[in-house]
Amino acid sequence: MNIGIASERSGLPSKTIRYYEDIGLVRPARTGSGYRDYSPIDIHELRFLQRARSLGFSVDECRQLLSLYQDRNRESADVKAIAEAKVAEIDRKIAELASLRRLLNHLVEHCQGDDRPDCPIIDELAGEGTAH
Amino acid sequence: MNIGIASERSGLPSKTIRYYEDIGLVRPARTGSGYRDYSPIDIHELRFLQRARSLGFSVDECRQLLSLYQDRNRESADVKAIAEAKVAEIDRKIAELASLRRLLNHLVEHCQGDDRPDCPIIDELAGEGTAH
């Protein structure tokens, strides 16, 4: 499966896929003529990377996440600890997205068409120092 | 309130805060001697940016999000449409995080200490083409 198809199936531009190979994330096989040849597993790893990157994980974090299921000897407590830390991080991100969503929704519902100088959201935000 | 405090309260490094001023996101007042002077509203905008950036929104998207509550005349349907699109995007991100979380959790629970050559997760992933 060459890079165009891999791009289509993973949702990543070819450029990015080549870059991920450069930095050692997903290393496809090569055909006799030098074309990259992606396996279904490669594709899933690329999809996984696409998801994780779009959700705010750094490339290095993605490398960790990726190693979690690339690692055939998933026996160490270290690996489990990393996975659990990532799960906690994901939970935090979900909570923050939910709060961001509430904020925007509130905005849409309560402020639209309102031309008073101060919006209730702004007031609420300006009133406190550390919350959310 | 000068930049050190702003950094502390927003969770953003001073460097980043100055950068955000450079690109026109949050423009604080200045004291007579040239120090940046952040208002509570500025702080909330910085916190907002910190959250949104860490959740994978680009700086340009953050600029849009920010304008939603900076805009005193929030009357246009355009603005509402942007906010609603962002809410949809957030929902998508939440769903993806949830799926990523399930994946990792499954991994932690079912693969740990397993030294068979193939992990159930890998098998499952390799088996399908387009789904989650």
Added chain:
DNA sequence: CTACGGGTTCCAGTAGCTGGAAGGTCAAGC
């Protein structure tokens, strides 16, 4: 065998910071 839509490498540029140098500000203590 030529066209052309892929692929390849390499190099340069962009976005979003991040570190460091060189120097100005301010409150505390002598």
Added chain:
DNA sequence: GCTTGACCTTCCAGCTACTGGAACCCGTAG
């Protein structure tokens, strides 16, 4: 008033994670 040290300023260079472009190679269809 003067010094010290933490904190501020600008500016410039470097880094991460791509992204675009040039120049060239591969493979199939006509």
